[in-house]
Amino acid sequence: MGAGASGPEAGQAIMLGVVAYSDSVGSIWEGMRQYFASVDVPLDFCMFTSYDRMVEALVHGHIDIAWNGPLAHVRLKRRTGGKSISLGMRDCDRNFRSHLVVRKGAGIDSLAALAGKRLATGAYDSPQAYVLPLQAIGAAPGGEGLLKSIHVVRFDKDLGKHGDTAAGELEVMRALSAGEVDAGFVSDVMWSKALAAREVNGKGQAQLVVLSDVVPPFDHCQFDAMPTLSATKRDMFSKALFAMSMGVPEHKAVMQLEGIREKWEGPREDGYARMHDALAAEPGVPFPPPLDTVSKHRFASLEVRGDRGIHATKFERACV
Structure with missing residues (x-):
């Protein structure tokens, strides 16, 4: 052949x-x-x-x-x-899936209830834990206003790999279990693996549940x-x-x-x-910049936790 x-x-x-x-x-x-x-x-x-x-x-x-x-x-x-x-x-x-996972007792029973809450995400170049989840929130009724009210904690781990290592998603689940954030986005693949391995919802950890599949399959x-x-x-x-x-x-x-x-x-x-919708405003150039930076983003605040233990302090939203 x-x-x-x-x-x-x-x-x-x-x-x-x-x-x-x-x-x-x-x-x-x-x-x-x-x-x-x-x-x-x-x-x-x-x-x-x-x-x-x-x-x-x-x-x-x-x-x-x-x-x-x-x-x-x-x-x-x-x-x-x-x-x-x-x-x-x-x-x-x-038909890949991502989930919005919330901490029990955080008072989040709907997408609208994310207002004022701390939301953890994967790296800025992760389709399943950042780009498409935030696109889904923004596309929901009143979504742009909701984004402006959310305090985002972003785990910029293994940048360039587009979330393939899932290092950011592991940090999302760790932060949720430790009570550092109220909600977070993870792929179904990583969520299922964490449940099977009892890496979440263990004894002494905060109990986590999938609120809803706000991210349509992709x-x-x-x-x-x-x-x-x-x-x-x-x-x-x-x-x-x-x-x-x-x-x-x-x-x-x-x-x-x-x-x-x-x-x-x-x-x-x-x-x-x-994904085409999410990248509509991105320049079609080699090595495009992040959709959100600490000095210009869509949220109430953005905290970036990167590799090598580098932590950016919280920056209030600079673009309205």
């Missing part, structure tokens, strides 16, 4: 970009590389420290395909005027390419990807490492509509 030794692009491996967000990333994509080789499709991968750098490498032709998260996917669409090509996603990337990761990718490489990659099957033990081992439940799914764009 591949180009083979005499194919039109013999010797030219498909170069895939991935972000190194954990120690397991190399093992996952080495397994994928070996699978692709087994079906005569030359594939190699390059690991990046951030999504922004990977997107730049894709735009400038240094890689053929990028394994993008939702923020990077939409930024690429905007950079290319919608001309970038999507090639597929995992089944677990469809799509997460997707393979993206530039429109200049050759049809040969595109077809070789797609055919090999969708030929993977949970019914083949060697395939199943790699697919499960990547979090797939049953199969790879085809590309779709509908699940990114709210």
Whole structure:
């Protein structure tokens, strides 16, 4: 099925970009590389420290395909005027969920009750724990006014990874359990893991509950390419990807490492509509700045807790 030794692009491996967000990333994509080789499709991968750098490498032709998260996917669409090509996603990337979790006894029984409360979020580049949750609040009736009344505590952990390490979400749950904040946003994935591991709602900890799913479901990761990718490489990659099957033990081992439940799914764009809305005012430039900074934001106050123990003091809202 591949180009083979005499194919039109013999010797030219498909170069895939991935972000190194954990120690397991190399093992996952080495397994994928070996699978692709087994079906005569030359594939190699390059690991990046951030999504922004990977997107730049894709735009400038240094890689053929990028394994993008939702923020990077939409930024690429905007950079290319919608001309970038999507090639597929995992089944677990469809209808991703985030939860608004609250502390029992905090007096929060509705979204409107967040007014005047302390709300914890993940890093400013986390789709599931910052960008889309705040977009959802702002889009609700009276949402812009509500945002102006909330005191946000943001955990800027592992910036550049777009929340993939979930370090910010872990801090959100820690702060909730310790009573430092009243509510917080976490993905369903991390919330479920924390409950299963009894890392939340343990003895002596504040009891936490999911208030409501105020964040509509959205799509997460997707393979993206530039429109200049050759049809040969595109077809070789797609055919090999969708030929993977949970019914083949060697395939199943790699697919499960990547979090797939049953199969790879085809590309779709509908699940990114709210991310497009959230980034509507963001400049379509390389390495765009945060949507909110300590000197200009949408809240009653913003406290930023970053890596290396750096803590910014509270800054009152500077933009009205």
